[in-house]
Amino acid sequence: MSNAVSALNSASFEGFATVTETGLRGMITLRGDLSSAKLKAAVKAATGAAIPDVRRVTTGKDGMAAWMSPDELLILCDYASVNDTIATLTAKLTGEHALAVNVSDARAVFRIAGDGAREVLAKLAPVDLSAGAFQAGDFRRSRIAQVAAAFWLNDDNSFELVCFRSVAQYVFDVLKVSAQPGGEVGFL
Amino acid sequence: MLTLQCPYCGVDAEETELHAEGEAHLKRFGPGSSDDDFETYLFMRENPKGVHFERWRHSNGCGKFFHAARSTTTLEVFGTYSAQTYEPPQDIKDKITAKYPGWSWREFA
């Protein structure tokens, strides 16, 4: 098999915040009844994470779970262990109306770090990104300029953002423009 | 700009996160129905000046369809509610009645 590469091969840009494509990441779309005990146990077994509340992310020792919709989670894990994680989920969900699908190669992940990170995103998404409104562990599906994206805030005050791989270059370009030195708004 | 609260994820979504999906509470007439019913289902729509019920989709968000009650003249929003229903919830109808006594829309009033 050929070597897997991420959309932009870990490209990075240093502006008033740092924008980096974070390389290969395991990503799984998990659909099912989020209130079911079986699904809860499956996510716990696969990632160590609890089922996140609405618009939140949770972290476990082997991965993260993000709230995508009332019947959908995004599971994040190491790229290398994604098949094992799916195998665990699927085994634990036997008999349950649920589905776990590997979407790792259909997506790209960016990290936006630095003091101006909130502003870089706030210029591109119709979301209140003030410190009081958007806190560590918060997760939001929205748009970045003209394309769909989802992002969350880590404990270290960096954002991570997921978009479709086909628009990775576009998203990187608009993030770069937004983080251009001299473009600081100084509001957030 | 129109802002609607998505009843599924709770986000106060502004218009650019949403997609308008036409009139709410349409009853589908498919294969086997009469020509008149099928034509009405396909083409006949309300076009009110005032109270209106619409379907929206949180397309740049959780992806779910929901319903909204609003006024086409003032842009005021009376409320949003689940798509898994055949009629607007009573509290939203009450809110409209308080503001516009005697309103009606299709079979609702």
Ligand SMILES: [Zn+2]
């Ligand atoms: Zn929503």
